[in-house]
Amino acid sequence: MADNGRLIQGDRMADDEQVFDPSIYIKQLDPDQLGMFEPLSGVMLLNISKIDLRDAARRFVARAPTDFDRAIIHTINHEAYHFAQVVSSGYVFHRQARLLMVFNASEAIPEPPIDPHMQETLDAAREAAGDDPELRQRYEQVLALLKGYNQINLYNQLAGPGDHSLMGALLPAFFAHMKALAEGERVANADGLSILGLLEGSAVVHANQLMHADEDATPYVEAELTTLPPVYRELYDLTVARTGERALELLLPAVALALRFMQPHNAYLPVLSLIAQSTPGDAVEHGRRLIERLPEISEGGHLLGTALDLRRIDDGYRAYDAMLGKLENGEWGIDSYDLLARPKAMFAVGSFPLGIVTNDGYLGALDPNELAARVVLMGAVLRTQSRRRAERQWTEFASAWGRSVAQRWFGGGAGNE
Amino acid sequence: MRTFATDTEFTGAISTTLHTAVSSDDIRRALVAGIGAGEHESRQGPSREDGGMNLRLNNWVLRDQDVPMTELIGVVGAAAAAMLTPGGIVAAAVVTTLSSFAALVWKAWRKGAKLTKAEVATIGFLEVQGPMSDEDLLAKAPAALPGMSAVDVQRAIQTLQDVELRDGNIVSLIRRDASGLWRTTGV
DSSP states (O other): OOGGGGOOHHHHHHHGGGOGGGGGOOOOOOOOOOOEEEETTTTTEEEOOHHHHHHHHHHHTTTTHHHHHHHHHHHHHHHHHHHHHHHHHHHHHHHHHHHHHHHOOOOHHHHHHHOOHHHHHHEEEEEHHTTTTHHHHHHHHHHHHHHHHHHHHHHHHOOOOOBHHHHHHHHHHHHHHHHHHHHTTTOOOOOOOOHHHHHHHHHHHHHHHHHHTTOOOOOHHHHHHHTTOOGGGGGHHHHHHHGGHHHHHHHHHHHHTTTTBBBHHHHHHHHHHTTTTTTTTTTTHHHHHTTTTTOOOGGOOSSSSSSHHHHHOOOOOTTTTTHHHHHHTTSSSHHHHHHHOOOGGGHHHHSSEEEETTTTTTEEEEEHHHHHHHHHHHHHHOOOOOHHHHHHHHHHHHHHHHEEEEEEEEOOOOOOO | OEEESHHHHHHHHHHHHHTOOOOOOHHHHHHHHHHHHHHHHHHHHHHOOOSEEEEEEESSSTTTTTHHHHHHHHHHHHHHHHHTTTTTTTHHHHHHHHHHHHHHHHHHHHTTTTOOOOHHHHHHHHHHHOOBBBHHHHHHHHHOOOOOOOHHHHHHHHHHHHHEOSSSSEOOSSSTTTSSOOOOOOO
């Protein structure tokens, strides 16, 4: 159990294929969560069953979608933009590469030691049992009980408050890092923009511009923002306040460049000002021309560049290699900047190139072993496996053992001693 | 899935859903109030930092799968109340218990508990009619609900003590008290 923290290797899944049960790794989303992109594994989760997703896609293709179908397609487009953020931007790729490093560096939890006095008693019992199979079995039961008890106590000490998951107990340092990262990304700067606001706000704008590619997406963006928590509107409100009617033209090109910096929320306004110098209608191309002469932006921190730039200098994080390769060799006919700055560039990628997990299964164009490995990693990061189930089983085992002891002591019959 | 801007719109949709299953206005109002309270509490629970990039609504949400559960709350609530109010007049005390039954089931459901009809019925009869012995429970619930057997209720008594929620926690929704009677617990 202790090495469950390193399940990223695809070949391991192939070895264990016959015992792989995907349901235990599938995260059940909250009722108000339409979808989620788990960027470490590259898996998209949708709050819908597999059959409903297929039906929705069929109606959408037949141009007869229901409101719910539109919401699901919209959600896929929103989450696909998060995928684009990982494969295109230095900031998100660096964030995920660092998370994987922490994940893999997590120390295995040592088996908790048995109290020395208890160990002496056990050793004596083991010696007294000799070769008697029944006595040896009793000894093994007591040993298992003690180890289980110690392990449960240790896990409960290691896991964060309210965390009932197995992974939360096995990888406390990883989840502490993730928590600190998430808290940092929620802190808004003096202009009212946080990193989370930048990541989520741009996904909202992207999805609406993609769904309404041939019309002004403004009313759709504004309508959606009324249904979402406040962090989603930080970026849009700030951009409208600074650039007025050109907000939607400038927003994604500015995000595409800001996400090349280590502090993208702080780089955003300086980059927006540079792109706003373009003539109306030329923002995307103006942004592209800026790439080669992107100035130092002190408040934006280190200029990381694109995900491809980082991947070329370090091969520690390879989860997105296939997609990065396609961006690099021009197979999609678009580059990293396009993918973030131009919503229609997403059409070049086609269907979602990683894995999609529904409420009840998963699908995707990947090799089954790779998809399974990604789902297992996703399950670890999202802490889908409960450790309370194991605790219950231990309690039942302990109760059964207690009854058997009572039976032997007081119950009479052949087992009485 | 339907979304609503306010809790009033949300409870209005719940009331409409319950219309077929519950003919009494008093019972329906009590159940709607309970579901509304349960939903309020569910929304206030802490959401765990999961590292994913979410699309999470701020609105009130009614999913397709919530509709059969809403109707089941209605059917069970009406059946449990009918045994206490054969004349059709619902006493204030019964209204309160109906609301707390609906709130308890709704909260558990929203937290990821997958409840069967027999489990909802068992919670309903314990909440509305008060703590019961095995014998009373096994007799009353099947008698009031067509298609339910004593075996179903017996199984529900076991499974309701081992309900896994979406966050991995395992809770007991009922417990046996010191006098040997079954009663509901919170979630």
